[in-house]
Amino acid sequence: MASVKIPEQKVILCGEYGVGKSSLFRRYTTNTFVTATDRQSTLGLDHFDRQYNVGGKEIRLQLWDTGGMERVASITSSYYKFAEAAILVFSLDNPASFHVLSQHLLDIVTYAENAKIFLCGNKSDLEGQSPQVTENDMEHFCEQCHNLISATYKTSCKTGQGVDEMFADIAQHLVESNRSRLELQSMDTESFKITPPDDVTEPSCLC
Amino acid sequence: MDEEYDAIVLGTGLKECILSGMLSVSGKKVLHVDRNKYYGGESASITPLEELFTRFGAPAPDDGYGRGRDWNADLIPKFLMANGSLVKLLIHTGVTRYLEFKSVEGSYVYKGGKISKVPVDQKEALASDLMGMFEKRRFRNFLVYIQDVKEDDPRTWKDMDPNTLTMQQIYDKFGLDKNTQDFTGHALALYRDDEYLNRTAVETVRRIKLYSDSLARYGKSPYLYPMYGLGELPQGFARLSAIYGGTYMLDKPIDEIVLENGRVVGVRSGQEVAKCQQVYCDPSYVPERVKKTGQVIRCICLMDHPIPNTRDALSTQIIIPQKQVGRKSDIYVSLVSYTHQVAAKGWFIAMVSTTVETENPEQEIKPGLDLLGPVRQKFVSVSDYYEPTDDGLNSQIFISASYDATTHFETTCLDVLDIFRRGTGEDFDFSKVKLDLGDEEQ
Incomplete structure (x- = not known):
């Protein structure tokens, strides 16, 4: 929007059904947690903006959830479009959810080539129980995908541990990588979002 | 899949995705299935290029x-x-x-073997090479009339009531020649044939206004096109449906629409049957119910x-x-x-x-x-x-028509809104869409 001066950075959550993507989303939006999978509580919620200050520079992260479309592998390619960052989420107590991430990674590099990619092991409160995905496994994964992964995190949506830190760190990464790119982008394209006609106070062009 | 739904939508073409979104937003439990691996059906954008070549x-x-x-x-x-219906639906x-x-x-019209810019305001009309000098003046007067006329205000009619006169009579009143009538009816009012000439002028007046209001919004031409292609449109509505609880399944063949006493009760894929009250689908899923x-x-x-x-x-x-x-x-x-x-x-x-x-x-x-x-x-x-052979009220199977040759989405939206009205008995309530949370521009 022309009226928003701080650039929004679209951040998407990717990963298997049940690893805690919507829980991360709920922590991010309302800082709450519900145990059972309760779609009701995020029904109609599309994405959520939160502002971060990184070394005096304002940045707005816009977090998007899948809406449950991954359940039968039916995520739209549009979901990835315009994403600046993608968080690959798996459950630390579920190795299968970790090993399948290469497929999700492929989707990200196909549909959102420019997105920075982050790896997030969720459910760290269950650490110590087996089976487990170890730090070693995570490092190994990062090496295998040729350092496409910008950073790795461990979070627990149940306790809230590591969640805020992760998003703050992602904001930092985006500010650093975007410094030059944002300036390039501003002269790149003259495409725009459609806005309702009545409350247009200035030209609604993104250029 | 073995569950009970209010509605099952078959096919993820644009019409079905809009319907699915509107049904989910209205609180219906929706299952949306496509036999293809990708979204969009006939209204998909094919990628990568190799896929397009293979397809043909x-x-x-x-x-x-x-x-x-x-x-x-x-x-x-x-x-x-x-300024058209699809943009209103999107907003x-x-x-x-x-x-x-x-x-x-650019928006152009063909005349005598070459193309000319479609003139839409008085200035462009005067500069256009489509008309001779005197015709330009007549066309300008016509445009002024269209701009000023209000359907329900007789003072704006200038003794030409668009609700009773035919379009041909209006053209004749202004003395427009066949050539000017041609590009007005086809390039501004976007009619596909000439039947409109014998109907009352009010519909044509609305269409020309839609063209010029659309032009006024972003300049250059009245038309918009989405980045990454039209296939983004059905996907957008599919996401709307999903975040309101709709369930999505691609790559799922449909073997049977199950009926009881002529009324739909479910949809079968292999051994699985999903129960439902209603089915919404494109013609390809019900070849025996379309002509x-x-x-x-x-x-x-x-x-x-x-x-x-x-x-x-x-x-x-x-x-x-x-x-x-x-x-x-x-x-x-x-x-x-x-x-x-x-x-x-x-x-x-x-x-x-x-x-x-x-x-x-x-x-x-x-x-x-x-x-x-x-x-x-x-x-x-x-x-x-294809068009459906009935209105679906008895079977509760609501079928969309195929996409026609028009170059815009006005007929597409009319079909969707009509199907929604038939299926639910009411018009879509836009106020049910939550736009406040996480949407700072509202």
């Missing part, structure tokens, strides 16, 4: 076409009217937040240059009115390009389409193809146009 049985593209996945080729060419449902658009740069009412020919043309005589526009629409080439229906030419992320750098996709009238449809689109200049690769398809 052509040998794989050579290296000259750039990177295959930079291509998103529409199967059905359409633009959005900037009211919030789906506009998933999309970015560009204005289409073929015509054919549309579409020709996709890959080119490495813009259309000649369009000032190198990177996107264009050209309308060839039926009479100019001795036909009963218009020929449409549309062009989009790399600037919309639908083709590799330096490439353009043109589409020529029309309603089939003869045994040799390829010959029918020749006047359109002749305007394009050299074409690197051509894909021709002739598709049947």
